[in-house]
Structure formats: C-alpha cells, structure tokens
Amino acid sequence: MDWDKLRIFHAVADAGSLTHAGDSLHLSQSAVSRQIRGLEESLNTTLFHRHARGLILTEQGELLFDATRAMAKRLETATARIRDSEEEVFGELRVTTAVGFGTLWLAPRLPKLYEKYPDLKIDLMLEERVLDLPMREADVAVRMKEPSQADLIRKKLMSIRMRCYASADYIARYGKPESLDDLSTHRLICQTPAAPQVAAGASLVNQLMSSDVRSTLTVNNYFGVLQAVIHNLGIGVLPDYIVEDFPTLERIFPDIESGEVPVFLAFPEELRHSKRVAAFRDFVQDEIMAHRRTIRELRDRDAD
Helix, strand or coil: CCHHHHHHHHHHHHHCCHHHHHHHHCCCHHHHHHHHHHHHHHHCCCCEEEECCEEEECHHHHHHHHHHHHHHHHHHHHHHHHHHCCCCCCEEEEEEECHHHHHHHHHHHHHHHHHHCCCEEEEEEECCCCCCCCCCCCCEEEECCCCCCCCEEEEEEEEECEEEEEEHHHHHHHCCCCCHHHHHHCEEEEECCCCCCCHHHHHHHHHHHCCCCCEEEEECCHHHHHHHHHCCCCEEEEEHHHHCCCCCEEEECCCCCCCCEEEEEEEEHHHCCCHHHHHHHHHHHHHHHHHHHHHHHHHHHHHC
C-alpha cells in the first residue's frame, strides 16, 4: 500500500475536507483528490461519502482511519523518543504504579515536574496489575517490590511500612486505643483482605482483623481508606508516606506495623538514554529525598 496516499488520506479524514487537507499538506485540492481516488481504486472501495457540507467516512473509511490514526500516533511517539534522546524533554511518557502510591504520593507532586518540563505528556496508569515493560505496555514503573522481569534497569527508591492512623478529631471524640484489645470499641478501616496488595500490608490487616473488632470498613484501595480516616470514620491501615501530606493524622499502636515494603523504579534497558525517562527518574529521586527530610523533621518534632 502506498504510504504517501495513506498520509494524504489521513489528513483528509482528519480535516473532513479536501481543501483543508491540501492546505495542511501544501498540495492543491486536485492533487489531493487524485491521491484519494487512486487509493480507493487500489482498495476497490469507497472511503468517503461526498456532499455539499464536506466529506464523511464510509464504514470502510472508518476502518482505514483507525489504522492510520494508530500509525500516526506510533510515528509521533517514535519521533519524540528519537528527538528527546538528544534534545529537550518533551512528548509522551507512560508511567505505571499502584493506585495508592499514584494517587496519594505521586500525583500531588507532579506539578513540580510539569513546571520544569511543560511539554511533557504523562500517561499515568494506576493499577495493581504489573504491566510488561519489555513489551512496552509502559515506559516507567514504580513498583512495591523488586521487578522480576529481565532487561530492566531498576533502582530502589525507599522502603515503606503500613501503619495504623486516625484523625485528631476522631481521637478527641472516641479516645486513642492503647492495645489491640481496645479495637473492640473502634472501627477498623483497611484494604479488602482479598484485594491485590503487598503481602506485608495483607499480613498486618489479617493480624488486626483477628482482634475483637466491633466494626469494619474495607475498601479496595488506599485512597478510599484515607478518605474514610480523614472524615473521622475510624482507625485506618495506611502506608507511612501519607504522614508528610496529612500531618493531622496521628499514629495508633506505635509498636505495630507491617514488614518493610521496598519501592523500586524500573524502565527498559532500551530507554536508558531517554531524556524523558531521565527527567522522571531524577524528579522522583529528588522528591524521595525531600520526603525523607520531612519525615525526619516530623520525627524529631514528635520526640521533643
């Protein structure tokens, strides 16, 4: 199939007009029309319905436009990757991470990244499923365990733990439990035990659930748990990185927490020289360092 004809077809389908497409392609209307007729003849089909108000794609035209649109997007992405390996940071970057980390920690910090690189187009994919980076389902991943896939560059960012928290207003109204036995007079809020989550978090939830808990609320992600906790519904199991952004929360049961959960950043070896990946990596590392400083300051303040 003639690539040049496909390029012209895509422009016409996108513009809905031979004239407008010709203007964008710097071709005459007659030249564009000839190319479209040639493409229709080669495919033995009609691609456009022609009427006074412009051009409308036929069913066959829609199928071809879907294909050329996907091709155009892939070419745009490839062009951006080639250019950003040598020039400035811009273009699409597909980032995947867990729902909790993405909503509670990463997304609130992204304005700093966009301020520095306003031409970035980040596609943030929040899900517990591990996307296949070597197969390019995403460009960069932030995962709550060390990646097992081969051909990945990986770096440990930090470690987190799941702990119990309640709002200051909740504690003022219902008191602060001192032991697990006291959970019998409180509501426990946590991720649904069967929901996809790190094993350490699930183990802590099971430990707490084994106590005589009066009432529970289970949610399938940490964002929902946090919303319930800050609205004074009970005591929640949450990752410790929330403390920086929600300083009104108070820790419950200081001696009870999950095991350590490592947080890794990973990307395919072939993106080692990508400017966009490097910009995101450096941004996350800088934010992690700032996060650690804040946590130390909060810890020192609480110790005084």
